[in-house]
Amino acid sequence: MATPQLTKNQTLVMDALSHSEGPMSAYTILDKLRDHGFRAPLQVYRALDKLLEYGLVHRLESLNAFVACSCPHDHEHDHGVTAFTICEGCGQVTEFHDEAIEQRLSALTRAQSFKTEKTTIEIRGHCQSCA
Template sequence: MRNRRLAPNHTLVFDALKDAGRPVTAYQLIDALRGVGISAPPTVYRALNRLISDGLVHKLESMNAFVACTHTHAGGSAVVFAICDMCGGADEFADEAIGEQLAKRAIERGFALNKAVVELHGTCAKCTEPPLLIEQGHVS
């Protein structure tokens, strides 16, 4: 339901998350929104809940943070976040094979699967790059 019209507050909260381009905590979001005239935390939380149920925002449980969704989600895929512990960035991707595996395991246990979200922690490609080699100059 991506083209459902959002209330102005919801749009502001969503735009702030998109602008952040990385997971942010509710506190950081509230801070960022002060500049556009939203200062009441309940307003922000309400907007977040709505955006999450609309599938526009994900909550990263392991970081207690929120991130704008950059995908459309096909049913059955697992949503995977590769979260960098160095820079705090999160790369989102969907994986059908993992989704199917998890759904199978859930069925075996008689578990009614609602959604499958996997949060990976580690170091992103950018942060594992070796530091730029600084040309060795003369020490004066």
């Protein structure tokens, strides 16, 4: 998916997430953007939907929150499975990719003829500093 030019709202949400230390909930984003004219949750959710579609943002299911993708390269191509470690102490989220896990999951789903559309891997715990 080639990323099209972002709209005004999408840019605002993307910037908010990019400049944030950690993940943000949709409502936290909303609050950050009130000064920029945001009034309702839907403005955030609509922007997030697109950003997720473009692969610029990830949703953390276990937090009901969102983070900017940390991949440095462009988002023209799919990165396969994305996994996260999430520190309960400081909230730090680290994104990583692993070919071995990807292949193993692929083999397991193929064995049950399951057609994968989206894979969620989230590891909650404590980072080195917070252990």
